[in-house]
Amino acid sequence: MTNPELSASVHHEEEASDRVMFGFWIYLMTDLLMFAVLFAVYAVLRGNTLGGPTGRDLFSSQLALSETIILLTSSFTCGIGMIAARSRQKNQTLLWFGITFLLGLVFLSLEIREFAELIRSGHTMQTNAFLSSFFVLVGTHGLHILSGLIWGVITLAFVLKRGLDKHMVRKLALLSLFWHFLDIVWIFIFTVVYLGAFT
Amino acid sequence: MKELLLGKLNWHALPHEWFTIGGAVAFIMMIVSAAAYLTYKKRWKWLWKEWLTSTDPKKIGIMYFIVGGFMLLRGGLDAIMIWLQQSLSSGSSHGYLTSDHFQQIFTAHGSIMVFFVAMALIFGLINYIVPLQIGARDLASPFMNTLGFWLYVAGVVMVNMFFLLGGEFSATGWLAVAPLSGKEFSPGVGVDYWIWSLQISGIGTTLGGINFIMTILKMRAKGMSLFKMPLFTWGSLLSMIMVVTVFPLLTITVSLLFFDRYLGTHFFTTTAGGNAMMYTNLIWMWGHPEVYILILPSFGIFSEIVSTFSRKSIAHYKSIVFGMSGVATIALLVWLHHFFTMGAGADVNSAFGVATMIIAIPTTALVFSWIATMYKGRIRFSLPMLWFLGFIAVFALGGISGVLLAIPPVDFQLHNSLFLVAHFHSTVIGGVLFGIFAGLNYWFPKMSGFRLNERIGRYAFWSWIIGFFMAFTPLYVLGLMGATRRLDHYDGSNGWQPFFIMAFFGGVIIMIGVVLQIVQIVASIMQRRRLVDATGDPWDGRTLEWSVTSPAPAYNFAVIPEATERDAFWSMKLRGLQKPHYENIHVPKNTGSGIYISIFAFLVGFGFVWEIIWLPILSIVGIIICLVLRTFNDKTEYVVSAKEVEKIEQSHADKVRSAPSGSDTNEEDMGLIEFIKAVLAWALGLVRRKR
Numbered sequence: 040m041t042n043p044e045l046s047a048s049v050h051h052e053e054e055a056s057d058r059v060m061f062g063f064w065i066y067l068m069t070d071l072l073m074f075a076v077l078f079a080v081y082a083v084l085r086g087n088t089l090g091g092p093t094g095r096d097l098f099s100s101q102l103a104l105s106e107t108i109i110l111l112t113s114s115f116t117c118g119i120g121m122i123a124a125r126s127r128q129k130n131q132t133l134l135w136f137g138i139t140f141l142l143g144l145v146f147l148s149l150e151i152r153e154f155a156e157l158i159r160s161g162h163t164m165q166t167n168a169f170l171s172s173f174f175v176l177v178g179t180h181g182l183h184i185l186s187g188l189i190w191g192v193i194t195l196a197f198v199l200k201r202g203l204d205k206h207m208v209r210k211l212a213l214l215s216l217f218w219h220f221l222d223i224v225w226i227f228i229f230t231v232v233y234l235g236a237f238t
Numbered sequence: 239m240k241e242l243l244l245g246k247l248n249w250h251a252l253p254h255e256w257f258t259i260g261g262a263v264a265f266i267m268m269i270v271s272a273a274a275y276l277t278y279k280k281r282w283k284w285l286w287k288e289w290l291t292s293t294d295p296k297k298i299g300i301m302y303f304i305v306g307g308f309m310l311l312r313g314g315l316d317a318i319m320i321w322l323q324q325s326l327s328s329g330s331s332h333g334y335l336t337s338d339h340f341q342q343i344f345t346a347h348g349s350i351m352v353f354f355v356a357m358a359l360i361f362g363l364i365n366y367i368v369p370l371q372i373g374a375r376d377l378a379s380p381f382m383n384t385l386g387f388w389l390y391v392a393g394v395v396m397v398n399m400f401f402l403l404g405g406e407f408s409a410t411g412w413l414a415v416a417p418l419s420g421k422e423f424s425p426g427v428g429v430d431y432w433i434w435s436l437q438i439s440g441i442g443t444t445l446g447g448i449n450f451i452m453t454i455l456k457m458r459a460k461g462m463s464l465f466k467m468p469l470f471t472w473g474s475l476l477s478m479i480m481v482v483t484v485f486p487l488l489t490i491t492v493s494l495l496f497f498d499r500y501l502g503t504h505f506f507t508t509t510a511g512g513n514a515m516m517y518t519n520l521i522w523m524w525g526h527p528e529v530y531i532l533i534l535p536s537f538g539i540f541s542e543i544v545s546t547f548s549r550k551s552i553a554h555y556k557s558i559v560f561g562m563s564g565v566a567t568i569a570l571l572v573w574l575h576h577f578f579t580m581g582a583g584a585d586v587n588s589a590f591g592v593a594t595m596i597i598a599i600p601t602t603a604l605v606f607s608w609i610a611t612m613y614k615g616r617i618r619f620s621l622p623m624l625w626f627l628g629f630i631a632v633f634a635l636g637g638i639s640g641v642l643l644a645i646p647p648v649d650f651q652l653h654n655s656l657f658l659v660a661h662f663h664s665t666v667i668g669g670v671l672f673g674i675f676a677g678l679n680y681w682f683p684k685m686s687g688f689r690l691n692e693r694i695g696r697y698a699f700w701s702w703i704i705g706f707f708m709a710f711t712p713l714y715v716l717g718l719m720g721a722t723r724r725l726d727h728y729d730g731s732n733g734w735q736p737f738f739i740m741a742f743f744g745g746v747i748i749m750i751g752v753v754l755q756i757v758q759i760v761a762s763i764m765q766r767r768r769l770v771d772a773t774g775d776p777w778d779g780r781t782l783e784w785s786v787t788s789p790a791p792a793y794n795f796a797v798i799p800e801a802t803e804r805d806a807f808w809s810m811k812l813r814g815l816q817k818p819h820y821e822n823i824h825v826p827k828n829t830g831s832g833i834y835i836s837i838f839a840f841l842v843g844f845g846f847v848w849e850i851i852w853l854p855i856l857s858i859v860g861i862i863i864c865l866v867l868r869t870f871n872d873k874t875e876y877v878v879s880a881k882e883v884e885k886i887e888q889s890h891a892d893k894v895r896s897a898p899s900g901s902d903t904n905e906e907d908m909g910l911i912e913f914i915k916a917v918l919a920w921a922l923g924l925v926r927r928k929r
Binding site: 048051054055057058059061062065066068069070072073076077080083084087088089164165166167168169171172174175189193197206210 | 378379382444448449451452455456457482483485486487489490491494497501502503504505507510511512513516520822824862866869870872
């Protein structure tokens, strides 16, 4: 970097990218707080079944476990995808993020199936406070997964079109942060909602 | 088919009561006349390019002030209407409002004043001043800033929507207490309007919070460590940290209320295991910190002003920082004092009561630090300083009554009484609003290039002070006599009416103060040549914002200053300024994306309010498209070359040299009589020219 103006401009960009990362972490914290409220609400209302079936009667531990394994695996593949992105290997990046996307899709469809079965057997979010809080807590996570998937498709489309430059790697890094974050939240849902129902 | 297309919306939704028709006519007239003026002057393009799409935090700050100022008038009108009803409606008289209308008015007053006035004005000041104080050229994310502002505007439009498109305003109090706000007891669209105006503007506030934390923590000038930051920046930082801590709580709590109303869930209902007290808990977990979000920047403003106008650096800087941090921390842990009467038991109540009282300690430390700053200073009693002294008087009253209310047994007597109403108006008017007024008088020269009129400003100040005590002292007394808040009618035999009448006249005097403040601004604009601030440093300031021209150039600083000491500009002045070396500056381009996204966000809310299913879905797709276009657009900045910067700075320097210094002329600040004469002369001239 002999040209001082050019180096100043590069410096300017690096600083901006650093700030975006930091800001995204703060955003994740705010999102986490929203989940914290939903967990608290679930803890308060989980006993209010009005004599109806409790979580033990309604949930399937096997389904929850397989959802967990799928999501954890998707986090792993997402991590590999990130390594590929940082070393600028476009095809590998697309492959691993693609696998992540598919796993996310499987997770989401399993969750939708679980919800659909509950609703079909008459256990809807209107039934009682326990089910309201269950559907909203798990559903909010599902909604986040859905937005992660939409975000992923769009980002991958741009990777395909524009290739992997510095900006694109940063965008992928944000996406992977978001994905890992959803994984962590799911671990809490698995523990509090599903394991909690069977203890 | 019609239901699918328009949801619940039909002809009955149009305004059909005198106040909604009046409001609708007033709003439409305002819009039409503004549009006509802009067309006549051919200013549409200018408005769009220079202001609406601007990413410059200075312009966004001013726009916050304009919208917030209008909302202040709207909320003030509500206050007068409440007082008038209460002073009339005793015994056999039932005043001029129906109970339902009265409830809508006090709900509107509370929600608008907190969400759309106080927050807006505080955000306006932070936008303009904080980047200048820390030596930054811009915010961390200029786009997020314009988006946040326009989401706020969308919230403002939503909360006033019932004027144009009827339905009604929420009648459930400013926090929409459950289960009253549930579908069962409030079937109309009022609560839905409330929900969506809060959701939309609340997300804007969260974005603003994230943005300012990034800016303050990552973009300070070289050498400015955290403990060299100006105190207004400290107050803003703490306030923004609280914003990102509690606004997510608001978003999710209000969402749950929305689910209850829209999807039929049972979070806060009285049936099927819902828990209404949980709503109260959650909403106050946000609501209590909210008032501290408002007051911390205000504490910062006062710190700056006391130091500047006492010509001393602030005394006990570190204890002020620790004091403000202490206030911010404890404020997150005291929400339960809003409902001691819930029956959480003696242990819980006393823990929260003691925590509440402890807040008084760091707050008092702040006040004593300010007094210590004044001690042996050469004090100038200019307007900002006057507002500060007014703040001490009013806020002390609010603080002391607050400590009283923090004692649970006392609170059981005074819960929901007018004593409480008087208490929080003392803190919010005395603390927040006076802080904003002080800040406005202090920084107005920086924003506009000329000072505000001192004489009329003084009249306004005294009207506010006299009006405040006349309006709220009776409320303290009434509270002790047993009058509860939100009364639209009371028995004639208890002798409350004289106090209510006195309060009403106090309110009128406050209104006169507001009018005088408008007059003050207009008079200053008329006399702007005489009040000009050519140097950029009208008060002999100490912090970096005074080192640039007034108004500040788009890039703020031609050369990023180095802050070696706490009062960075003061020490620069002592050392003398050295010749600058200019460089290329990156400036963010304008963008309309913030406006488009906010329009879509508004439509999402509107669709949900009237249950028009297709509209939110379509609008969310619109938001996603806008966001994608924005994030994958890499050309969001332009460069001002070093040569251009030099030219701008040079032309400014010439202007300073050639400008007559204001103090040379004998002409004084315009008084009221001269103002009226000038306005009459102008009007006469207009009439004559027509002939």
